[in-house]
Amino acid sequence: MKRKILTMLVLTLFALSSAGLLAQGQEEAAAAAKPVAIEFWTTETQSDRMATIQVLIDTFTALNPDITINLIPVDENALATQTQTAAAAGTLPALFEGPAETAVSFGTQGVLDIQATRAVVDKIGKDRFYSGPLKVLETTDKSSYYALPYHGWIQGIWYRADWFEEAGLNPPNTWEDTLKAAEYFYQPDKNQYGILVGTLPEAYAEQCFTPIAMSNGAALFDADKNLVFNSPEMKEAVEFYAELAKFNPPGPQTWRARDYYLQGKMAMFFYSTYIMDDLAMLEAAAGSLTGDNFGDLSGADFDPELVKNTRIAPIMTNESPAGYGTVVALGFFQQDDPAKTAAARKFIEYLYTPNAYITFLHMAPGGMNPMLKEIASNPRFQNDPMGLFKSYGPEKMAEIIDGLENVETFSIVEGVRIEEASEITAKQIIPQMLYKITQEGMSVDAGMRWAEAEMRKLID
């Protein structure tokens, strides 16, 4: 009896192990043509944009049937957090699309595949890119890039030119003129507000604040990478920002309040060129009003004259002129499986081919501007489905795209890249400080002391 059991056991073990060997052999044989699935995180979370990207993915996977790409939307404000947790869990996606600042911050944490990025830049050709955006993504030793610039926008103050003219006010190009106009148009008893600056602790607040600080010569770091946040210039900028925020719509606000402008209840607002289609297009405006937050507003009156009466002041001046814009980048996260990186590389190269690229950029004409010079002058790109290039004219559009060459951020000081500044941006310390000062009644000095302490925690 015992012997019988023993024999059975040995036989079973043998059968199991040989089956295992066989399976292993089969795996090795299949490795060459093994299908690979990768994840692609995108910050284009709106459903229509997701649908366009999905179309591009479907086209790509039809040409490359062994590659599967799962598109996953990640909110821009949550990208840093999600990445940290995914890195800790070892589940980083192969690809992501997000702001260049965030990409640099990832790069300094060592979660990006810089070799793969470098290879793609070389393959496309460095000279075909606009040099400004590429510089933003350069590694400290200038040998490679943290990610690839894919599209970008510039920001400015959009304002009611007709109201300004009627009131005899100067356009909001300087601190003085901006404050004067904000104060003049702030008439809360008529439900009309002077300006919109971000006061909720979100990325938008820092986007509004950066050109103000830059135009006063304030910086986070000097060229020797010393934290110089607590400077008289920075304090002036914070004080000026807090003063502007008094002419905001009530309470803490973020970019969603741009709808008040579309309703004729606000004189100025900081915004990117993404607003252009909303201003120009009746349908687009109605879609925007009904989409995010204001479901009941589909019946709100749209002012067809608004696009004519709206102008942008892209440069803010006090001590010196400063502009602001953001480059959105495509980056590779480190993968254990080289097949995944190879698949991701293939997909990114596809995204830079003219047809795919232009389809992507046409998701938001005006908002998404190309990073390859030849695409900007491509007639197909200039013939967008909304007719935006026609209504604004190619010169104005060219001006906007050229503005991308002069994108300034806290993270490049005299040509030196400061990774810590990107880290500070990614962790939204400045927006939190602005919220404390404008909404919680904290003094400017106390707010800046708090922010400096938080920044030091990140640097050390």
Place this chain on the structure above:
Amino acid sequence: MHAQIKNTGKLPPGGSATALTDGRTRAQREELLGWALVLPSVAIILALILYPVLYNIYLSFYQVNLSGASRFVGFLNHREVLGDREFWNALLTTIIYVAFSTVGATLLGLGTALVMNEKFPLRGLVRSLILLPYVAPVISVVFSWQFFFDPVNGIFMDIFYDKLGWFSQRINLIGSPATAVWVAIIFSIWKNFPFAYLMILSRLQAIDQNLYEAAEIDGAAGRHKFLYITLPEVYFVVNAIILLRVIWNFNKFEEVYLLTSNVKVLSVYTYLKAFTGAMDLGQGATLAVLQFILLIGFILFYVKRVIKW
């Protein structure tokens, strides 16, 4: 009761102490069966509740580094959290939030239950409509509330500022840190009172009507009937509701965070500390441990002193 007597009658001579074929007594076998039945639940509780709690306590002694090795720091996190003014502010906000929302939801639930216990036309329909706030998905009602309180376009300011003039200016009630906590409290009362209402109503329906009839014969007024019959009858269910509501609201995150994002109750403060800004997971874990201790302390106190179980 009858069934029990019948069963014991069927037991073999000697009762449950008799040894069966496998050498175990019936009592022992039943004990084993009992363990087998509860084991899956115990395992799930251990894995999903006890393990995270213990791991959380463990984390609170470390400076957690997500991309490298964590460092043991002893009670440093605890000292830092207790010395942080923001922690005490968050605790105060939590106490205000929990106290007002619990009392409010319970009282409103009690009142509604008393009214719904009376007979009137379409009572069935009204009874089910009242449950709506409780069953509606939190995200959809949060958006309607946000729109309702929007300072520029919302209905609330339109009525109370434009039409009635109760406010001297348009105020962002749901956004401003000073008022947002009260909006969150009213929201919580509105969203959760149907639970209290449901529990109390079912208890009310079980009260013996003879008690009221007897009281009426003795000449008791409505007030006396409520004080001496209704209230003692619902005493335990009301206390149980208060206890549950305190536990739930003390840990409440989604209702508060989605609605206003700037009412820093302990759960929201813990999230902000652990997952935003400098992402201090060690201090986040410490906050969660403190929250746990506070809650357990309250439960023990309430059960022993107030409910006297």
